[in-house]
Amino acid sequence: xxxxxxxxxxxxxxxxxxxxxxxxxxxxxxxxxxxxxxxxxxxxxxxxxxxxxxxxxxxxxxxxxxxxxxxxxxxxxxxxxxxxxxxxxxxxxxxxxxxxxxxxxxxxxxxxxxxxxxxxxxxxxxxxxxxxxxxxxxxxxxxxxxxxxxxxxxxxxxxxxxxxxxxxxxxxxxxxxxxxxxxxxxxxxxxxxxxxxxxxxxxxxxxxxxxxxxxxxxxxxxxxxxxxxxxxxxxxxxxxxxxxxxxxxxxxxxxxxxxxxxxxxxxxx
Numbered sequence: 267x268x269x270x271x272x273x274x275x276x277x278x279x280x281x282x283x284x285x286x287x288x289x290x291x292x293x294x295x296x297x298x299x300x301x302x303x304x305x306x307x308x309x310x311x312x313x314x315x316x317x318x319x320x321x322x323x324x325x326x327x328x329x330x331x332x333x334x335x336x337x338x339x340x341x342x343x344x345x346x347x348x349x350x351x352x353x354x355x356x357x358x359x360x361x362x363x364x365x366x367x368x369x370x371x372x373x374x375x376x377x378x379x380x381x382x383x384x385x386x387x388x389x390x391x392x393x394x395x396x397x398x399x400x401x402x403x404x405x406x407x408x409x410x411x412x413x414x415x416x417x418x419x420x421x422x423x424x425x426x427x428x429x430x431x432x433x434x435x436x437x438x439x440x441x442x443x444x445x446x447x448x449x450x451x452x453x454x455x456x457x458x459x460x461x462x463x464x465x466x467x468x469x470x471x472x473x474x475x476x477x478x479x480x481x482x483x484x485x486x487x488x489x490x491x492x493x494x495x496x497x498x499x500x501x502x503x504x505x506x507x508x509x510x511x512x513x514x515x516x517x518x519x520x521x522x523x524x525x526x527x528x529x530x531x532x533x534x535x
Contacts (some may be wrong), residue, residue: 268343269300269454269478270300270301270303270480271301271302271303271453271454271474271477271478272300272303272305272319272453273303273304273450273452274305274306274377274450274451274453275278275291275305275306275307275448275449276307276309276381276421276422276445276447276448276451277306277307277308277309277369277447277448277449278308278311278347278447279347279348279350279351279354279369279372279373279376279382279531280308280311280312280321280345280347280376280382281285281309281311282311282321282324282325282328282329282377283325283328283355283372283385283446283448283464284373284447285326285334285336285377286325286328286329286332286334286336286464287332287448287464287500287506287515288334288373288465288502288504288505289332289334289504289508289509290461290465290466290470290508291322291448291503292497292505292508292509293380293454293467293505294467294470294471294474295497295506295508296484296487296493296496296509297483297484297509298415298474298482298483298484298495299329299484300382300476301359301478302479304366306354306358306365306366306369307418307421307422308347308351308352308354308355308407308415308418308419308422309418309419309422309444309445309447310347310351310415310418310422310439311347312344312345312347312348313348313402313419313496314438314439314478316318318344318345318346318347318349318417319344320341320345320371320527321341321344321345322340322341322343322344322345323340324336324337324338324339324340324341326455327336328467329528329529329530331504332504333502333504333530334377334502334505334506334528334530335366335374335378335527335528335531335532336528336529337379337527337528337529338376338479338528339376339379341379341381343381343385343485344380344425345381345382345384346382346383347382347383347415347482348383348415349382349383349385349388349406350376350382350383350387350391350425351410352370352406352415352426353372353388353391353392353402353416354368354372355401355410355411355414355415355418356405356406356411357397357402357405357464358365358414358515359405359411359414360396362401362427364395364396364397367395367499368391368392368395368397369497370499371390371391371394371395372387372388372391373497374527374532375387375390375391377527377528378527378528379528385532386404387438388402388403389402389413402481403529410520417439418438420442421446422445423442423443423445425443425444425445425462426451426458426460427458427460427461428458428459429445429451430443431474432460432462432463434461435449435462436462436463438480439531442466445462446462446464447498448463448464449461449462450470450473452473452474452477453477457477459473459476459477461473463465466506466531486510487509488508489517489521490506490510490517490518490522490533491521491522491535492512492522493506493509493510494506494533494534494535495535496521496534499535500532500533501532501534502528502530502532502533503515503518503530503533504529506518506533518533521535522534522535523535
């Protein structure tokens, strides 16, 4: 029986850097599967003054650089990520099998121009994954969810010593440094490995190999169908290509159905 490496992922559905790093996360999920045990911690970036206004400008540069389906247009107004982060925590506590999928759909809707403090967006994301939006809203109002959300916020603002040594990879004011999105804290037994901020895939795979050199790694896929069948959600072009390690748009166009979004699309069989 494989003993999993634990990964605490610090993130926020409003962050275009975190969304642009989804190809890396999906590659890790594909190659290591159950050998990695994920735990998501919500940062709630917009608690900091000026962050919502900064995020309102959109991320056309990141879209061009990393290829994820981000609408390059600015958002209609500044918005808070707190309601969406609260919804993810509510799913974690009450329907944990839905947590990751709900976060994904919140990201997708946000990067397609939506506002994370819009109740309709959160309800739509819940419906996408098969959650009752009204039930989710009731969970969000519970004291337990509030307590857990505050624990996430506090953890995100208490970086490890190794992460603090890489202060240029952290965010927040000088008086309260925090993890940026995405940041990874990996642990296996008594060993830990900090990867704050956006990093290349090689950094994560090297960390995994150092923590557990015996962890099984899936064979490289030959076809785009192998990649798409491994996931229960549509994947962006950039995600498929990150897993394959090569260009795949032409092959995707032959065998998969595109779902236009932002400046690109997602694909499903």
